[in-house]
Amino acid sequence: MVAPHPPICVILNTGTSPLHRFPRRKGSPVDLSSYAELAVRLVNTESLGHEGGDQLTTLDGLRALVADREHLNHGVSRHELEALRQLRTEFRAFFVACSQGDGADAAARLNELLIQYPVHPQLSGHDGQAWHVHYTESGSMSDKYAAGAAMGLAVRLADLGIERFGVCQAAPCLGVFIDTSANRTTRYCSERCTNRASVTALRARRREEESPA
Numbered sequence: 001m002v003a004p005h006p007p008i009c010v011i012l013n014t015g016t017s018p019l020h021r022f023p024r025r026k027g028s029p030v031d032l033s034s035y036a037e038l039a040v041r042l043v044n045t046e047s048l049g050h051e052g053g054d055q056l057t058t059l060d061g062l063r064a065l066v067a068d069r070e071h072l073n074h075g076v077s078r079h080e081l082e083a084l085r086q087l088r089t090e091f092r093a094f095f096v097a098c099s100q101g102d103g104a105d106a107a108a109r110l111n112e113l114l115i116q117y118p119v120h121p122q123l124s125g126h127d128g129q130a131w132h133v134h135y136t137e138s139g140s141m142s143d144k145y146a147a148g149a150a151m152g153l154a155v156r157l158a159d160l161g162i163e164r165f166g167v168c169q170a171a172p173c174l175g176v177f178i179d180t181s182a183n184r185t186t187r188y189c190s191e192r193c194t195n196r197a198s199v200t201a202l203r204a205r206r207r208e209e210e211s212p213a
Helices: 032-043 059-065 078-099 103-116 141-160 191-210
Strands: 119-124 132-137 165-167 176-178
Touching: 032 078, 032 141, 032 176, 059 078, 078 103, 078 141, 078 165, 078 176, 103 141, 119 141, 132 141, 141 165
Parallel strands: none
Antiparallel strands: 119 132, 165 176
16 A cells, blocks of 8 residues: 655745645636546446436446546547446545545545556646646546546645545435535535435434324
């Protein structure tokens, strides 16, 4: 198992703030934390205890997964499908470790992915902009997906802490989520699960009220 590395902190230009703390503005570098959503959506393609089943069993399912990511929606093949299904298992293990409060395991798993699927910094001054750092992924479509998702998770983890990464508490759902709420109250992976949990809780209260004293 790979030992946890020091926190990732990338400095751009001559400033002193980490990349993921830079305010977004026109022409600014990509917010790497947004790439963490790739990991969430990948894990949540799995059969999660509710209707719909596994959404990543066909090439059409793979195309749907990356339809809104222009740099990923090409090179779709059966090999890429199987690679992403394996990656899905690895990302789920990361979320489970976080939900169990095992920061060492979560960090080790993520560091292994960061080593296996690196991103490459490149200095760019395109379109008359000041010199700044771009990050590029290399390899196959699944390699690029893994690199972006792993880097996004690393940035989010450093920024938010492991307690913000969770597994849905609306049993039997096993979806995952990243809690970005101000009051740290997210417990479910989707609005559907939030509503389902509310209905279940309401029914339980009614049964308790109607039961004999």
